[in-house]
Amino acid sequence: MSVRLPPFQTLLDRHGDDVLAYLRAAVGRHDAEDCWQETMLAALRAYPGLRDGSNLRGWLLVIAHRKAIDLHRTSGRRPIAVGEPAEQIAAPVRPDPEPELWAAVRTLPGKQRAAVTLRFAADLDYRAIGNAIGCSEAAARQNVRAGLAAVRKEWRHA
């Protein structure tokens, strides 16, 4: 049976801002625009063949996550942490008000960085995070916890 997929424009209207917010946290404001375009083009390419339309927001965010990884791989940049109390990250906030905090998150090892960003910038649950980064729900939770601990520690030393 084929899935009834909404017009792609509807996805942009509903989730385009969330994907951008996630990407700003994951790769920084400067690269987020390019990454957003790459994400949406990849999504458009795959869209008509999509088998499951039940979580289109999660699907877009996983693609955005992959594009963010591609960028980290090709650029090899690791931004430097400066700034504010790490406790702010424990609340699911929009990343824009705390660019320094997200810069600190971007210095974490790959899986922790991805898990923390998907949890707090994209508000994905642990199961979806596990699917995105290729681990169990429990491991996703552990990666978020470890990532937060590392950011806190870094802050104390700063």
Add this chain to the structure above:
Amino acid sequence: MHERVAELARRALDEGLLDVAYAEVDSPIGLLAVAVTERGVVRLAFPGEPLDEVLGELASHVSPRILEAPARLDAPRRELDAYFAGRLREFSTPVDWSLSHGFLLAARRACAAIPYGEVRTYAELAGAAGSPRAVRAAGNAMARNPIPIIVPCHRVLRSGGGLGGYGGGLDVKRWLLGLERSDVSM
């Protein structure tokens, strides 16, 4: 977000990933929604038609790769503007018939051939479409015409001169017929 979507539409078009582009087009009868494929205009919706339903049908029957891309609609928009201003008698913008099949397609093609300012009855249209007895089916083909105005179903009336029906409302049908009558090219 508009700028971002415009940029995405440009890149998607380059890569063959934009199957349906749509935009809203202002007109004397209200805000129309117009959708095009690479083949031509596939849908024109009247102001009363909910846009999300129109786009949802296009997603199911044409392709879900749909973006709002006003730049892609420049050609049909110019022709519609000229038509509503009484300066255009025949649309040259291509039509994509992919929402029409079988007798509905035949009836709509026959309708597209009715010249500006002239009218036909549903019975005449059925005949022109090759099935003189399919008068009711011809009426259905007009009632659910996916590209009104460009496929001029307003030029089809009841035998005896009654207006018949119109998807955009009878006031609009009357208005369009008046527009075409008042165009006197002497």
